[in-house]
Amino acid sequence: MIFHETKLAGAFIVELDRKVDTRGFFARSYCSNELKQHGINFLPAQANISHSTVKGTLRGMHYQGAPVSETKFIRCIRGAVWDVIIDMRPDSPTYLQHVGVELSAENGRAIYVPDLFAHGNQALTDDAELFYLMGGPYTPGFEKAVRFDDPAIGIEWPLPVTVVDDKDRNWPPLDANQTEGVK
Template structure:
């Protein structure tokens, strides 16, 4: 695997190191030892599959608070997505910064999402399929989210949002999150 640090502290793009021959190729998609060597949490508590019927579908921006904070390894296995992460760690030098990465079935790229990063994506194709390896169990009482169209972040989604859940549509704007909301203590906008 090829680990490329992003501009957000502790977040990585992971590309395959393919071994090719006349049959096709072989590549490792996960190795606990290699993750640990890069300072990444190698725990996999759950594996999830997300399927999106229509391009323009948006899911996110989700994160979980400690003690149930999740890491994620996200990979698009069919079609294409635009994956966005936001650093929600108040003590981080990249606090409240975000990046977007195109993950496709063709580029085989994955995005490592550290704990306390809000995560969401938009399907760029019909029938986009996404696989997540998650480092903590889904714990509804610790789940939080941000609005995908929050003007504070000004995320430039590639397509018009055509499908979104009520839940994701109704996450609060950053300016509406109460100061003192568990891990998000020092948000001032």
């Protein structure tokens, strides 16, 4: 596994270290020891699959609040998505900053999403599918989100949004108290 730390401390893009031969390739897609070598103590508690049928579908930007934790290790296993994370840690020097990366079945990239990071994605292809390893289970009542089009964040999605859930469309924008002094 090849680790690239993003500008958001603790968040990593992880590439496959492919061992290629005449049969194709072999690569480790997850290794707790390699994660620990990069300061990540992540043990999956749950696995999820997300499938977006139509190109342009947008999901997010979701996270869980204290006292629950929702770290994620996400890989695209079919098609392609533009995956975005937002640092929601109020004491972080990168609070409310975001990073986007293309995850695809072809490029084999994954993203490690720390606790208190909002996460979402847009399908770049029809039938895009993600496989999530979760550090903790989803806990009803602790869900939080940032609007995918919140001007305080300024995410530039690569495609027009064709499908978005009403819940994601109706999250309130961040207020002035949250964004004071940011950017």
